[in-house]
Amino acid sequence: MENRDRLLEVKDLHVSFDTYAGEVKAVRGVDFHVDKGETLAIVGESGCGKSVTAQSIMKLIPMPPGRIKKGSIIFDGKDLVKFTDKQMESVRGREISMIFQDPMTSLNPTMKIGKQIMEGLIKHQNMTKKEAKERAIEMIKLVGIPNPAKRVEQYPHEFSGGMRQRAMIAIALACNPKLLIADEPTTALDVTIQAQILDLMKELQNRLNTSIIMITHDLGVVANIAHRIVVMYAGKIIESGTSDDIFFNPQHPYTWGLLQSVPRLDAANKEKLVPILGQPPDLFKPPVGCPFAARCDYAMPVCKEYYPEKTQISEKHHVHCWLQHEMAPKVKNPIVEGRR
Template sequence: MEKNNVLEVNDLHVSFKTYNGEVQAVRGVSFEVKKGETVAIVGESGCGKSVTSQSIMRLIPQPPGFFKKGKILFEEKDLTRLTENQMERIRGKDIAMIFQDPMTSLNPTMTVGRQIMEGLVKHQRLGKAEAKKRALDMLHLVGIPSPRSRINQYPHQFSGGMRQRAMIAIALACAPKLLIADEPTTALDVTIQAQILDLMNDLKEKLETSIILITHDLGVVAETADRVVVMYAGKVVETGTVEEIFNHPRHPYTWGLMGSMPRLDLSRDKDLAPILGTPPNLLSPPKGCPFAGRCKHAMKICKEEMPETTDASGSHQVACWLEHPMAPAVQAPYKLVGGGFQ
């Protein structure tokens, strides 16, 4: 494990046993997160983003889920091999998570202040008075107005944006080394979304916390991330810096994601360019490239063999047969120009 890496995921395979067979949700995912870095994992629903993040936290119920292969290295410890008691000492203290829906993730029977204090008492052995003082500091840090009165309120008394801020306060209370944010701005209006993203960027700089951002919104990625991991059908198809992915995307699936983004500079009668077709069934995933069935550039070999990952640059990797020297030259249809894709 490289010294500068906080986390390394190596060839991770996660499956679920069902009555119909084995669902291969994550199939050979590899990436790393450096100290103080934000890595965005993007892709459409069902591509394996949330399963990957929950695997890092060891929140996959076993059974039906199980780790089939691979390693998740955090501070040179393989998280897949730790006992639940060992994970309890890491979860919330060194690795924390902001879940998709704060209304269902927060405990409705406990005050927000008590939920923040819980981790401080458990992991940092603080007394009740000191934990409450820290909880007030966290509410103030995440921008909750009137924290002294809000600390004794319940989640239903908070607005959607305030609940999301409370979730961030709970996750950051113990100053974790790694924060996993799973769709942190879903269902929030654009004003609150911008505030949450600014807050996460500020906290990353103040606390030097590394962040894994799970999202399908490329606008959020452009605003916050340093590097991007593009997932499709349980596999990583492209990875690179934000500049490389946005300005020089190389995988047809990445092109499709960019083409389906709404743009303010297009006329109203101009339709979006959706990715036609549906993702493959992961009960019996294809032996070749998983995107071949929806790719207009697919060749015969795409359906027969999975492409190897090749280096487009030192930090930009692509798993696509179009990268082969014998493949026909195909020009990327989209690139970032003046804040929009052209």
Template structure:
């Protein structure tokens, strides 16, 4: 498959009164045409900052892309002028933001917010843009789109606002769609509808999707490949099967063990990850997960592990993969594998 986006050694920091917050520290990723890549991890791990960096929405100051490449179809987005980036943002790369209630403009009708991108990026006239806005609302499953197009965000339910956000993001037929927690705060039935909608639209348009989430159920439903992020760093990447059934990093094991399952009968079966994420004002010298890892060795605290190729699709940064590291009993892996019990 064709690689449409490549992230190489991305570093993003924020200058604050307390010092420099190193939010993203050397992320390497690729995205292929028509695939869904999920980025998972705890809050504060750098997922949203990575996504916002792709479309250069990091507020500067205080934020800054300090280092790295963002290659979109071979063009480095970190080097192009703002005027050219404006033409790409929304037209070729769309984004569904985390909270539609705060992301939608409360003073503009939903239809005008869809029309805005069409008039800017595709030179649609007002009537043509309105027709397209109605078409997009119908496409995302909003009933009575001819009347809804003139309503304001507060007149939409939570699920309908999320659908409206998807309509705005997809109106210009982008090549990449970044979905930042697209099902947060929605009930499970609406979540399922939104996920089905994204898959259906992806099949029709071959849009590549970057899915930012902490919900592993959503990942299992949507993603072909998964990147596990912690402390501003990618600790493991692989196919969904690699991550769910053959994961190799203790943090990934912890995420799996803290996920409730249908066969679970007791609350004690959930195993939370002890401790707290690292302070990125003063990030650790070694593995960012070392202070919380039950298998940490001295070198884990002193030096960042290099990437180990488990297979052509599966990579991990962990000292346990070193030939001299002690082996870890699969039973001690915090009950990681789904269906292993």
């Protein structure tokens, strides 16, 4: 039965890059969905496949060397994998928008901010220049930039870092897209501005009912904004659940490691942060077993030989880990234990 609330469904997505040294298997069988008006966070360290997954949805990965080997990306009932470049042009900006990591490299330094907002409106909404300019002023005001009538006439270098990120959000939301993909939107910003940008995205989502995919390496960033979280490692989703599942009852040792490396204000005893030692595996030749086995304190011989099956913890919470097997030794969950 079709789920009417489902906006995006990614099924068994495999993305590779062909290089002179061989095939890099960047995304290896990813499955997730996003419902209307929902925020999904994709979390993991650099190189785990988060951004490649997001760019595959927008079909922004260069082909070649990149290619979607297998899988489907069903957006609003249509499979984007089968779309031509021409068809994707009508989707990008109008139905799906993206906020990139560094606004200074994403904004055109030679164009006024107002003109950059107006571009999409003229192309997708068939507005006149006058209508588009009025809407651009409206959008600049909506994202909290003061003096919008003056700001539309300014260039990116005249904006601070936080204001540039707000301008990027204004461009992304100008055509009221159904889905907004935010790729590490707060990485280059200081903590105060980070909080303001996240609050702004939350407020705009409530107002416009936009679905959001938030990509980040920092679980602390998504604590207040995400409804559900998927944890990626070495091109695979290793754990997925609601925010409460991931923060209060995580089941994968990698998720434990991510949480233990985030500072907590509520901790009674100010313990040192625990880093995850070692390096992610080489995706030229991914391991056959659990990709985290080489860095895991709880790894067993089976972890290196076979990839763990999916274990359903609750309705929305699942994990791929051999510790869930009935024959596995009982291990104390450091996150649950640490809160007692």
